[in-house]
Amino acid sequence: MLRGLYTAHTGLRNEQNRMDILTNNLANASTVGFKKEGSTSQAFRDVLAVKVKDSSVGLGNVQPIGLNRLGVKIGENYTDYSQGSFRIKDNTYDLALSGSGFFALEYTNSAGETSTKYTRAGDFTLTREGYLVNNDGMYVLDTRNRRIQLNTLVDSTIDETGTIYQEGEAVAQIQVADFEDYDYLEKYGDTFFQPIEGASLTDGTAQVKSGVLEMSNMSVVTEMVNMISVTRAYETNQKIVQTYDESLDIAVNQLGRLR
Numbered sequence: 001m002l003r004g005l006y007t008a009h010t011g012l013r014n015e016q017n018r019m020d021i022l023t024n025n026l027a028n029a030s031t032v033g034f035k036k037e038g039s040t041s042q043a044f045r046d047v048l049a050v051k052v053k054d055s056s057v058g059l060g061n062v063q064p065i066g067l068n069r070l071g072v073k074i075g076e077n078y079t080d081y082s083q084g085s086f087r088i089k090d091n092t093y094d095l096a097l098s099g100s101g102f103f104a105l106e107y108t109n110s111a112g113e114t115s116t117k118y119t120r121a122g123d124f125t126l127t128r129e130g131y132l133v134n135n136d137g138m139y140v141l142d143t144r145n146r147r148i149q150l151n152t153l154v155d156s157t158i159d160e161t162g163t164i165y166q167e168g169e170a171v172a173q174i175q176v177a178d179f180e181d182y183d184y185l186e187k188y189g190d191t192f193f194q195p196i197e198g199a200s201l202t203d204g205t206a207q208v209k210s211g212v213l214e215m216s217n218m219s220v221v222t223e224m225v226n227m228i229s230v231t232r233a234y235e236t237n238q239k240i241v242q243t244y245d246e247s248l249d250i251a252v253n254q255l256g257r258l259r
Contacts, residue, residue, distance in 0.1 A: 017039055095212070
């Protein structure tokens with residue numbers, strides 16, 4: 001009798017996971033370079049139900065009843081790497097990638113250890129010392145994995161290969177990296193990615209656009225519609241739980257009562 005209660009419970013958990021992902025996507029609707037996430041659902045294995053030692057079919061016989069389906073379980077989450085829309089900006093160092101690839105930035109943790117993180121967010125600026133950094137102070141790397149330092153007293157231009165020119169001379173080239181298989185990338189925060197074991201790094205084919213930012217690739221309207229669908233599914237599972245609760249209350253407190 002309680003099997004349906006547990007099945008509804010799995011539905012509630014699955015819809016809650018979907019809602020968490022949708023709300024995170026909506027919270028990053030205006031985040032530069034954000035890539036939306038999605039969720040998948042999986043079914044538990046079907047269980048064959050049979051009658052055992054039932055006098056209606058004979059105590060020595062086993063009669064199949066059918067398959068019991070045990071609800072849904074949370075599957076894998078995934079990232080949508082599709083291109084976001086472009087927004088024109090006035091800053092030369094606001095950069096966007098048109099095509100496949102990532103900017104490479106140097107990240108330093110609290111222990112002072114450095115590593116390379118990858119992002120599509122190109123809202124960069126220059127420090128007083130002339131280093132090209134993002135809003136969190138992470139250094140943008142060149143094609144040789146070195147920090148990019150420029151002359152702050154001279155204007156810069158950046159072409160589609162990521163080469164930075166000052167006074168007509170090429171002074172640095174922004175690294176555009178890519179990976180053969182994005183399944184070997186994991187999110188690090190909202191806009192950064194880091195490779196995991198098995199990742200294969202390649203040269204990116206994306207063109208660098210100066211004075212442009214790539215915005216989030218999620219649609220607010222689509223996510224709101226999905227949120228309504230999730231809410232309705234959650235409420236349906238809630239009603240199933242309530243129905244079972246009322247049935248159990250009758251079974252425990254009313255059936256068999258002496259009058």
